Amino acid sequence: AQSVTQPDIHITVSEGASLELRCNYSYGATPYLFWYVQSPGQGLQLLLKYFSGDTLVQGIKGFEAEFKRSQSSFNLRKPSVHWSDAAEYFCAVGAGDKIIFGKGTRLHILP
């Protein structure tokens, strides 16, 4: 069965600093991979997705993620965070019919 691990429950970075959120997945075949963001009290917004092809994918709001098959990882990065990036971020893996989410990483931004 597929699973997703987001090792960091909370991350705090200063505004303008770079960001990397970690995501590891478990699945026997090539998965579909997603990153979603949820602002407080809001629904989920898709940041980016990987289905096939180029392993470095670009998303909205200046985010990117890199699929590394050898490490079963799909880490999310942003070169310079803004205060508005404070939110909870979810990695998800799609395999067959199911899409399974990680437990999320809450991002805090220091002014």
Place this chain on the structure above:
Amino acid sequence: NAGVTQTPKFRVLKTGQSMTLLCAQDMNHEYMYWYRQDPGMGLRLIHYSVGEGTTAKGEVPDGYNVSRLKKQNFLLGLESAAPSQTSVYFCASRLGPTTSGANVLTFGAGSRLTVL
């Protein structure tokens, strides 16, 4: 272009009561999902459907039932609500088995359920 609509948005139940959450999508999507979101637990898949008349169990199906009698609707039922079912419930849908990059989840706005 409503997308995915969940009703009701809020509901308070007493232990042992029953209720149904309705999810409706107007995008002709084949696949539909019910998730619950709890603090520190992320989104956990309750049940899902890969087409009209089909349902399947997800990660946390106990205490819930679902039905997909029409392609556009996916109902989540609680027969005897328990305080442990207090949560925010999200419905989502997607095209289906295609590997197209458009095959992403579209979420509803969520339904907040409190069981006293």
